[in-house]
Amino acid sequence: MAGSTHALPTADVAARAEAARKRVSPGLESWRRFRRHRLALASAAILALIILTVVLGPLWWQVPINDIDFTARLAGPSWQHPFGTDDLGQDLLARLLYGGRISLGVGLAAMLVAVVAGTTVGALAGMSRGSVDAALMWLTDLFLSLPQLPLLLLIIYLFRDSLKALAGPEAGVYVLIVAVIGGFRWMPVARLVRAQFLSLREKEFVEAARALGASTTRVVVHHILPNALGPVIVAGTIEVAAAIIAESTLSFLGLGFPPDIPTWGRLLYDAKDYLDIAPHWALFPGAAIFLAVLTINFIGDGLRDTLDPRKVM
Amino acid sequence: MGRYLVRRLLIAIPSLIGISVVLFTVLALAPGDPFEELATNPNVPAAVRAALRVKFGLDDPIAIRYLRWFTAMLHGDWGFSFVSRIDVDVLILQRLPTTLFVIGSSQVLALLIALPVGIYAAARPYSIFDQIASTLAFVGFSLPTFFTGILFILIFSIYLDWLPFVYRTDISATGWQWYWEHIRQAAMPVAVLGLFQGASWTRYVRSSVLDVIRLDYVTTARAKGLAERDVIMRHVVRNALIPVVTLVALQMPAVFGGAIITEQIFRIPGIGSLLISSILANDTPTIMAVTFVFACLVIVFNLLADLIYGWLDPRITYR
Numbered sequence: 001m002a003g004s005t006h007a008l009p010t011a012d013v014a015a016r017a018e019a020a021r022k023r024v025s026p027g028l029e030s031w032r033r034f035r036r037h038r039l040a041l042a043s044a045a046i047l048a049l050i051i052l053t054v055v056l057g058p059l060w061w062q063v064p065i066n067d068i069d070f071t072a073r074l075a076g077p078s079w080q081h082p083f084g085t086d087d088l089g090q091d092l093l094a095r096l097l098y099g100g101r102i103s104l105g106v107g108l109a110a111m112l113v114a115v116v117a118g119t120t121v122g123a124l125a126g127m128s129r130g131s132v133d134a135a136l137m138w139l140t141d142l143f144l145s146l147p148q149l150p151l152l153l154l155i156i157y158l159f160r161d162s163l164k165a166l167a168g169p170e171a172g173v174y175v176l177i178v179a180v181i182g183g184f185r186w187m188p189v190a191r192l193v194r195a196q197f198l199s200l201r202e203k204e205f206v207e208a209a210r211a212l213g214a215s216t217t218r219v220v221v222h223h224i225l226p227n228a229l230g231p232v233i234v235a236g237t238i239e240v241a242a243a244i245i246a247e248s249t250l251s252f253l254g255l256g257f258p259p260d261i262p263t264w265g266r267l268l269y270d271a272k273d274y275l276d277i278a279p280h281w282a283l284f285p286g287a288a289i290f291l292a293v294l295t296i297n298f299i300g301d302g303l304r305d306t307l308d309p310r311k312v313m
Numbered sequence: 314m315g316r317y318l319v320r321r322l323l324i325a326i327p328s329l330i331g332i333s334v335v336l337f338t339v340l341a342l343a344p345g346d347p348f349e350e351l352a353t354n355p356n357v358p359a360a361v362r363a364a365l366r367v368k369f370g371l372d373d374p375i376a377i378r379y380l381r382w383f384t385a386m387l388h389g390d391w392g393f394s395f396v397s398r399i400d401v402d403v404l405i406l407q408r409l410p411t412t413l414f415v416i417g418s419s420q421v422l423a424l425l426i427a428l429p430v431g432i433y434a435a436a437r438p439y440s441i442f443d444q445i446a447s448t449l450a451f452v453g454f455s456l457p458t459f460f461t462g463i464l465f466i467l468i469f470s471i472y473l474d475w476l477p478f479v480y481r482t483d484i485s486a487t488g489w490q491w492y493w494e495h496i497r498q499a500a501m502p503v504a505v506l507g508l509f510q511g512a513s514w515t516r517y518v519r520s521s522v523l524d525v526i527r528l529d530y531v532t533t534a535r536a537k538g539l540a541e542r543d544v545i546m547r548h549v550v551r552n553a554l555i556p557v558v559t560l561v562a563l564q565m566p567a568v569f570g571g572a573i574i575t576e577q578i579f580r581i582p583g584i585g586s587l588l589i590s591s592i593l594a595n596d597t598p599t600i601m602a603v604t605f606v607f608a609c610l611v612i613v614f615n616l617l618a619d620l621i622y623g624w625l626d627p628r629i630t631y632r
Contacts, residue, residue: 039448141328142328142331142332142335144563144566145328145332145566145608145611145612145615146332146335146566146608146611147566147569147570147604147607147608147610147611148566148567148570149566149569149570149573149574150569150570150573150588150603150604150607151335151336151339151604153588153589153592154336154339154340154592154600154604155339157592158339158340158342241455245457248457248459249457249459249570249574252459252574253573253574253577253589254589254593255589255592265459268459268460268463271463272463272578275463275466275467275471276471279467279471282463282467283467286460286463286464289457289460290455290456290457290460293455293456293457294451294452294455294456297451297454297455298451301451
């Protein structure tokens with residue numbers, strides 16, 4: 001008697017657990033795996049906080065970014081100016097919030113450009129054999145061996161004025177910087193996508209799709225691309241961090257956004273001559289860049305573990 | 314070996330030509346004009362301006378201008394710097410040794426950090442040391458060089474007042490004093506670049522050693538009764554370094570980018586700061602030449618990586 005009443009719930013629990021395991025969607029499963037990576041999880045939280053602050057912060061901290069106040073020149077952090085002021089007495093917190101929108105925005109947009117360009121080139125090279133593949137890979141290798149920073153500086157310097165005239169000072173520089181940074185960072189994605197395509201296109205399910213009469217476009221878009229997405233997502237995440245660094249570097253060298261648009265790199269550039277009297281001016285934007293890049297890199301690392309189905313977690 | 318080198322050099326030529334085409338196209342498409350100053354100067358008559366344009370061939374088709382520029386580069390005629398008033402090749406040769414010295418010593422520093430730390434961490438995966446080293450490596454390559462440079466100046470020059478933050482080539486001291494001054498002023502730039510590279514290489518070395526250390530031949534070496542030290546140093550590291558060399562070669566453009574930034578922060582008179590100043594001064598011949606030199610340096614380092622491959626992996630034959 002006792003045995004039978006016992007046996008029933010155990011079988012029931014086992015069956016329920018079985019059902020629960022089956023119901024887990026890929027997204028939920030990925031989330032379960034991502035949660036295991038504690039640093040990545042913490043980084044995701046911090047990055048979300050940074051993004052929220054930058055997006056919603058200006059609604060709450062309504063000090064204008066160009067409010068000049070010579071009585072508070074180069075002042076350290078205080079209640080009135082939590083992050084201090086610069087050499088014109090402009091509030092650094094307001095400038096950091098404003099700059100963060102641009103720095104993070106450039107990072108995301110440049111990543112999108114790089115991923116789209118890289119995926120297109122990689123998919124074209126991976127699907128076409130022979131001379132097209134060889135030519136595209138030669139192009140990729142050529143771009144990989146280009147000295148990127150000198151060329152970035154050169155292009156931005158040469159084209160800045162004409163784009164400014166074309167699209168206005170802010171939008172023109174924004175488009176230019178996003179296009180140029182993205183245009184010099186698509187190569188790793190292209191190589192990844194091509195490698196994925198080369199192995200995936202020989203798989204049975206692709207052959208089956210082809211046998212059923214699917215066109216090449218359909219095979220690529222519906223069957224190969226979704227399966228090649230994992231490494232691309234990881235590369236894209238790290239690409240955001242690289243693009244943020246690239247934008248900050250350009251601004252730091254004085255060749256990024258104009259002086260009246262305080263991106264994080266530009267703030268550092270302005271601050272570097274006042275290091276001895278106003279170190280806070282350099283430390284806050286520097287720390288902001290560092291935190292954003294570090295958290296994005298950790299998230300990328302976590303995603304790498306999450307999206308690799310062979311890794312047992 | 315000699316024939317391989319020649320073959321490899323021949324393969325490098327198309328890339329060099331490709332780079333020069335990219336460079337020249339960018340410059341030709343750009344709206345800037347080296348004769349802008351003349352055009353706005355009211356004292357220069359239109360006829361003189363036109364004659365000058367013809368003399369310098371500025372109105373020729375782009376292909377002809379490219380060919381002329383390329384043959385001139387081949388002849389060693391790199392143009393004349395509008396701003397510094399000397400030949401560009403002289404200017405670059407003056408500056409190049411400083412850049413190579415800073416980059417070279419920072420790469421040595423990076424190797425001295427990455428190899429021991431990466432190997433030690435991989436030999437004891439997931440130990441406390443490994444976790445600390447991996448986290449520090451992450452922090453290290455997430456810190457952009459311009460921020461580390463500023464932090465170093467803040468700490469070592471301003472608060473501690475140990476090191477100078479402006480790099481000088483005209484140090485008057487002689488003998489040991491001269492060397493000492495040089496080491497002191499190079500310490501911060503080399504550390505900034507070296508720590509950044511070292512951090513990312515540490516990760517490469519670690520993951521590559523981890524891949525190799527699980528292979529059967531390593532178990533065999535251990536089973537023969539070799540000391541762990543010999544197994545790691547003689548059997549594992551050599552094979553593990555092969556993929557690392559590829560990754561390092563791929564990172565060369567980034568290394569030169571980092572060098573430009575550090576030269577700018579510490580005011581090192583190398584070709585990186587020459588590039589920035591000539592861009593700001595609209596000095597076209599110098600910009601072209603310096604960018605081209607950077608491209609050549611990248612290709613030379615890729616070539617070096619290929620040669621190191623052959624030394625590390627005897628299965629690669631020089632054909």
